[in-house]
Structure formats: structure tokens, C-alpha cells
Amino acid sequence: MSQANDSAKNDEIRISSMSRVGNIVARASEMLLQQNLPEVTLRGVKLATVNLINSVDVLRRRIKGLHVEWRMEMIETTQGEFKSTKRIPLLLAICSKTPKDTSAPGYLAPLPESEVEEKPLEELKNPVRPEGTRPRGTRGTRGTRGSQRGSRPNRFRTRRPRGTLNQT
Secondary structure: OOHHHHHHOOOEEEEOOOOOHHHHHHHHHHHHHHOOOOEEEEEEEOOHHHHHHHHHHHHHHHOOOOEEEEEEEEEEEEEOOOOEEEEEEEEEEEEEOOOOOOOOOOEEOOOOHHHOOOOOHHHHHOOOOOOOOOOOOOOOOHHHOOOOOOOOOOOOOOOOOOOOOOOO
């Protein structure tokens, strides 16, 4: 995809399977609240649809009056020299502060105000961790989980060479 086409879609967030829900929520809320965009489109394919659904659910519980319209499209891609086509489902969520088409099959009305816990934009960007929790990635390498690997003797190091019998 060209650079010009990417800059034209400044109201769109493409979600991958490795995207973190907190980062998606922070970016979408920044676009809706700070940049005052009329709508934000979130796109995800294959395994990214899980992150897409979770982030839209969090957005609906953090921003008052958020209307969501779900759409599903199929993308056809060609692969190989035999030109085999493959159909991949694409899930779209269009989030806006104003209702678009309330009769659309994928339209979700905003949640009642009693179910929305509105948070400031700075808190959505930098969430406060509960006391006693640790950040991700502090477990160390594979060898440091559980007991230390060198803490007990290795019983296989005292093997006899092959071809020798147990002669006493």
C-alpha cells in the first residue's frame, strides 16, 4: 500500500493480532476526544478480530454516547503462480459520537450512562496499575521460571560411554 493512501485514512486504526487493547483504546479515544474526528474506523482480520471486539467493548464503557456500527466484508487475495484466490473475513467497527444509520443490522446504540465510567484522556493513555501488580515482561528468561535449573545435580552427567558394560 502506498504512503499517500495511508495518510488519506487518518481516521482509521488497523489492528493486528499482536496489538494491545490498551494501546488501541488510547489511540481511538485520542482521535475521538482530542482530534474531534466525527468517526473512527477500526479494522481487523483473522485473529485480530478478538482484539477489535475487546477494544470496542472497552471504548463503549469509557466514552459516553458512543455509537458503534459493525460491518463485515470479505477480502479476496491471490496467491502463488496458479492464482488461487483466498477469501479472508474483515471486521469493521465504525465508532462515532453521532448516530449514522440506526436501522443498519450491525448498529449498537450507546450504553446507558449508569454503565459508562468516563475517564479522562490522560488516564486512558497511561492507565493506573492496581497496587501489587507488576508490569509485563519481568519474569526473566526461560531458565529462571520456577526453581533454578542448576540447583539440583544432573543425574545424566554420570553416564558411561557407549559400548561399555557394567563390569565390577
